[in-house]
Amino acid sequence: DTGVSQDPRHKITKRGQNVTFRCDPISEHNRLYWYRQTLGQGPEFLTYFQNEAQLEKSRLLSDRFSAERPKGSFSTLEIQRTEQGDSAMYLCASIRVGMNTEAFFGQGTRLTVV
Amino acid sequence: QQQVKQSPQSLIVQKGGISIINCAYENTAFDYFPWYQQFPGKGPALLIAIRPDVSEKKEGRFTISFNKSAKQFSLHIMDSQPGDSATYFCAASNNNNDMRFGAGTRLTVKP
Numbered sequence: 246d247t248g249v250s251q252d253p254r255h256k257i258t259k260r261g262q263n264v265t266f267r268c269d270p271i272s273e274h275n276r277l278y279w280y281r282q283t284l285g286q287g288p289e290f291l292t293y294f295q296n297e298a299q300l301e302k303s304r305l306l307s308d309r310f311s312a313e314r315p316k317g318s319f320s321t322l323e324i325q326r327t328e329q330g331d332s333a334m335y336l337c338a339s340i341r342v343g344m345n346t347e348a349f350f351g352q353g354t355r356l357t358v359v
Numbered sequence: 360q361q362q363v364k365q366s367p368q369s370l371i372v373q374k375g376g377i378s379i380i381n382c383a384y385e386n387t388a389f390d391y392f393p394w395y396q397q398f399p400g401k402g403p404a405l406l407i408a409i410r411p412d413v414s415e416k417k418e419g420r421f422t423i424s425f426n427k428s429a430k431q432f433s434l435h436i437m438d439s440q441p442g443d444s445a446t447y448f449c450a451a452s453n454n455n456n457d458m459r460f461g462a463g464t465r466l467t468v469k470p
Contacts, residue, residue: 350402
Protein backbone atom coordinates (compact mmCIF):
# COMPACT_ATOMS: atom_id res chain seq x y z
CA ASP A 246 0.00 0.00 0.00
CA THR A 247 1.58 3.26 -1.19
CA GLY A 248 -0.79 5.52 0.74
CA VAL A 249 -2.54 6.71 -2.43
CA SER A 250 -6.01 5.23 -2.71
CA GLN A 251 -8.29 5.17 -5.70
CA ASP A 252 -11.95 4.34 -5.87
CA PRO A 253 -13.48 2.37 -7.44
CA ARG A 254 -10.90 -0.25 -8.41
CA HIS A 255 -13.05 -1.42 -11.31
CA LYS A 256 -15.86 0.22 -13.23
CA ILE A 257 -17.92 -1.22 -16.06
CA THR A 258 -20.19 1.23 -17.80
CA LYS A 259 -22.26 1.43 -20.93
CA ARG A 260 -21.18 3.69 -23.75
CA GLY A 261 -22.60 7.15 -23.32
CA GLN A 262 -22.77 7.05 -19.54
CA ASN A 263 -20.84 9.37 -17.24
CA VAL A 264 -18.33 8.03 -14.73
CA THR A 265 -16.42 9.63 -11.88
CA PHE A 266 -13.27 8.35 -10.21
CA ARG A 267 -11.78 9.49 -6.94
CA CYS A 268 -8.18 9.71 -5.79
CA ASP A 269 -7.02 10.30 -2.22
CA PRO A 270 -3.32 11.21 -2.25
CA ILE A 271 -0.88 11.01 0.62
CA SER A 272 -2.03 13.80 2.94
CA GLU A 273 1.08 15.97 2.92
CA HIS A 274 1.56 15.71 -0.84
CA ASN A 275 0.78 18.94 -2.62
CA ARG A 276 0.96 17.74 -6.21
CA LEU A 277 -1.42 15.23 -7.74
CA TYR A 278 -1.29 13.65 -11.19
CA TRP A 279 -3.74 11.72 -13.30
CA TYR A 280 -2.49 9.24 -15.90
CA ARG A 281 -4.19 6.87 -18.30
CA GLN A 282 -2.64 3.50 -19.04
CA THR A 283 -3.83 1.20 -21.80
CA LEU A 284 -2.86 -2.45 -21.94
CA GLY A 285 0.82 -2.95 -22.62
CA GLN A 286 1.60 0.75 -22.62
CA GLY A 287 3.21 3.17 -20.23
CA PRO A 288 1.16 5.70 -18.31
CA GLU A 289 0.13 8.73 -20.36
CA PHE A 290 -0.02 12.07 -18.62
CA LEU A 291 -3.50 13.60 -18.41
CA THR A 292 -3.32 16.46 -15.94
CA TYR A 293 -1.82 17.60 -12.67
CA PHE A 294 -2.73 19.79 -9.71
CA GLN A 295 -0.58 21.85 -7.43
CA ASN A 296 -2.76 22.06 -4.33
CA GLU A 297 -6.19 22.95 -5.72
CA ALA A 298 -4.92 24.58 -8.92
CA GLN A 299 -4.99 22.58 -12.14
CA LEU A 300 -1.73 23.63 -13.76
CA GLU A 301 -1.57 21.59 -16.94
CA LYS A 302 -3.82 19.46 -19.10
CA SER A 303 -2.71 17.09 -21.83
CA ARG A 304 -4.21 17.17 -25.30
CA LEU A 305 -5.44 13.67 -24.43
CA LEU A 306 -7.87 15.31 -22.02
CA SER A 307 -10.77 16.06 -24.37
CA ASP A 308 -13.68 18.24 -23.35
CA ARG A 309 -15.45 15.11 -22.13
CA PHE A 310 -12.90 14.84 -19.34
CA SER A 311 -12.82 17.08 -16.30
CA ALA A 312 -10.76 16.89 -13.16
CA GLU A 313 -11.07 18.74 -9.89
CA ARG A 314 -9.23 18.99 -6.64
CA PRO A 315 -11.56 21.29 -4.72
CA LYS A 316 -9.74 21.62 -1.41
CA GLY A 317 -6.29 20.58 -2.45
CA SER A 318 -6.80 17.14 -0.97
CA PHE A 319 -8.70 14.44 -2.88
CA SER A 320 -9.29 14.71 -6.61
CA THR A 321 -12.00 13.49 -8.95
CA LEU A 322 -11.78 12.66 -12.64
CA GLU A 323 -15.06 12.64 -14.54
CA ILE A 324 -15.60 11.29 -18.02
CA GLN A 325 -18.81 12.30 -19.72
CA ARG A 326 -20.47 10.40 -22.56
CA THR A 327 -17.99 7.55 -22.29
CA GLU A 328 -16.69 5.88 -25.44
CA GLN A 329 -15.17 2.45 -25.89
CA GLY A 330 -11.81 4.11 -26.47
CA ASP A 331 -11.93 5.41 -22.91
CA SER A 332 -11.45 1.85 -21.62
CA ALA A 333 -8.16 1.93 -19.73
CA MET A 334 -6.57 1.99 -16.31
CA TYR A 335 -6.70 5.45 -14.76
CA LEU A 336 -3.84 6.04 -12.36
CA CYS A 337 -3.40 8.74 -9.76
CA ALA A 338 -0.03 9.71 -8.32
CA SER A 339 1.07 12.22 -5.72
CA ILE A 340 4.31 14.00 -4.86
CA ARG A 341 5.39 16.37 -2.14
CA VAL A 342 7.28 18.88 -4.23
CA GLY A 343 10.52 20.04 -2.71
CA MET A 344 10.80 17.19 -0.23
CA ASN A 345 10.89 14.01 -2.24
CA THR A 346 10.65 13.61 -5.95
CA GLU A 347 9.26 10.10 -5.81
CA ALA A 348 5.77 9.81 -7.26
CA PHE A 349 3.57 7.41 -5.35
CA PHE A 350 0.91 5.73 -7.45
CA GLY A 351 -2.44 4.33 -6.47
CA GLN A 352 -3.51 0.94 -7.76
CA GLY A 353 -5.68 2.56 -10.39
CA THR A 354 -9.26 2.39 -11.54
CA ARG A 355 -9.84 0.03 -14.43
CA LEU A 356 -12.61 1.36 -16.66
CA THR A 357 -14.36 -0.88 -19.16
CA VAL A 358 -16.83 0.76 -21.52
CA VAL A 359 -19.18 -1.73 -23.16
CA GLN B 360 4.49 13.03 -29.38
CA GLN B 361 6.60 10.49 -27.55
CA GLN B 362 9.18 12.30 -25.51
CA VAL B 363 10.72 9.19 -23.98
CA LYS B 364 11.46 6.17 -26.15
CA GLN B 365 12.05 2.84 -24.46
CA SER B 366 13.39 -0.44 -25.79
CA PRO B 367 13.02 -3.35 -25.98
CA GLN B 368 9.29 -3.93 -25.64
CA SER B 369 9.89 -7.31 -24.10
CA LEU B 370 12.90 -9.10 -22.72
CA ILE B 371 13.50 -12.66 -21.66
CA VAL B 372 16.51 -13.37 -19.47
CA GLN B 373 17.75 -16.47 -17.72
CA LYS B 374 18.01 -16.43 -13.95
CA GLY B 375 21.36 -14.96 -12.97
CA GLY B 376 21.72 -13.03 -16.20
CA ILE B 377 21.87 -9.29 -16.80
CA SER B 378 18.74 -7.44 -17.94
CA ILE B 379 19.33 -4.21 -19.84
CA ILE B 380 16.61 -1.75 -20.75
CA ASN B 381 17.31 1.44 -22.67
CA CYS B 382 15.62 4.81 -22.87
CA ALA B 383 16.19 7.94 -24.90
CA TYR B 384 14.69 11.34 -24.32
CA GLU B 385 14.29 14.49 -26.38
CA ASN B 386 13.67 17.35 -23.98
CA THR B 387 16.98 18.68 -22.64
CA ALA B 388 15.08 20.39 -19.84
CA PHE B 389 14.41 17.03 -18.19
CA ASP B 390 16.35 16.81 -14.95
CA TYR B 391 15.02 13.74 -13.19
CA PHE B 392 15.04 10.22 -14.59
CA PRO B 393 13.29 7.52 -12.56
CA TRP B 394 12.63 3.90 -13.33
CA TYR B 395 9.38 2.38 -12.19
CA GLN B 396 8.49 -1.27 -11.72
CA GLN B 397 4.92 -2.43 -12.20
CA PHE B 398 3.40 -5.78 -11.32
CA PRO B 399 0.04 -6.85 -12.78
CA GLY B 400 -2.89 -5.13 -11.10
CA LYS B 401 -0.66 -2.66 -9.27
CA GLY B 402 0.36 0.90 -9.89
CA PRO B 403 3.98 1.62 -10.85
CA ALA B 404 6.43 1.86 -7.94
CA LEU B 405 9.71 3.75 -7.95
CA LEU B 406 12.71 1.46 -8.33
CA ILE B 407 15.65 3.81 -8.73
CA ALA B 408 16.21 7.33 -10.05
CA ILE B 409 19.06 9.53 -11.25
CA ARG B 410 19.72 13.20 -11.86
CA PRO B 411 21.94 14.36 -14.73
CA ASP B 412 24.81 15.48 -12.52
CA VAL B 413 26.03 11.87 -12.22
CA SER B 414 26.65 9.25 -14.88
CA GLU B 415 25.78 6.20 -12.84
CA LYS B 416 23.79 5.23 -9.79
CA LYS B 417 23.73 1.82 -8.20
CA GLU B 418 21.32 0.42 -5.64
CA GLY B 419 21.80 -3.24 -4.92
CA ARG B 420 21.39 -5.20 -8.13
CA PHE B 421 19.96 -2.21 -9.99
CA THR B 422 22.12 0.33 -11.81
CA ILE B 423 21.18 3.34 -13.92
CA SER B 424 23.71 4.49 -16.50
CA PHE B 425 23.17 8.01 -17.79
CA ASN B 426 24.66 9.62 -20.89
CA LYS B 427 23.70 13.29 -20.95
CA SER B 428 25.29 14.12 -24.32
CA ALA B 429 23.48 11.24 -26.03
CA LYS B 430 20.27 11.91 -24.06
CA GLN B 431 20.11 8.26 -23.14
CA PHE B 432 19.85 6.28 -19.92
CA SER B 433 19.57 2.62 -19.17
CA LEU B 434 18.63 0.24 -16.39
CA HIS B 435 20.81 -2.76 -15.67
CA ILE B 436 19.54 -5.54 -13.45
CA MET B 437 22.37 -7.78 -12.35
CA ASP B 438 21.82 -11.39 -11.28
CA SER B 439 18.24 -11.22 -12.53
CA GLN B 440 15.74 -13.24 -10.52
CA PRO B 441 12.29 -14.63 -11.38
CA GLY B 442 10.85 -12.16 -8.85
CA ASP B 443 12.14 -9.35 -11.06
CA SER B 444 9.64 -10.37 -13.74
CA ALA B 445 7.51 -7.27 -14.18
CA THR B 446 7.00 -4.35 -16.52
CA TYR B 447 9.60 -1.60 -16.23
CA PHE B 448 9.01 1.99 -17.23
CA CYS B 449 11.57 4.70 -17.62
CA ALA B 450 10.42 8.26 -17.10
CA ALA B 451 11.68 11.79 -17.30
CA SER B 452 10.48 15.01 -15.77
CA ASN B 453 11.37 18.66 -15.48
CA ASN B 454 11.11 20.03 -11.98
CA ASN B 455 8.43 17.45 -11.23
CA ASN B 456 6.20 18.72 -13.97
CA ASP B 457 4.26 16.27 -16.11
CA MET B 458 6.46 13.21 -15.82
CA ARG B 459 6.70 11.46 -19.19
CA PHE B 460 6.90 7.69 -19.33
CA GLY B 461 8.35 5.29 -21.84
CA ALA B 462 6.09 2.62 -23.29
CA GLY B 463 7.42 -0.05 -20.96
CA THR B 464 9.44 -3.25 -21.14
CA ARG B 465 7.96 -6.54 -20.07
CA LEU B 466 10.75 -8.50 -18.42
CA THR B 467 10.51 -12.24 -17.93
CA VAL B 468 13.24 -13.95 -15.94
CA LYS B 469 13.25 -17.70 -16.54
CA PRO B 470 14.30 -19.98 -13.68
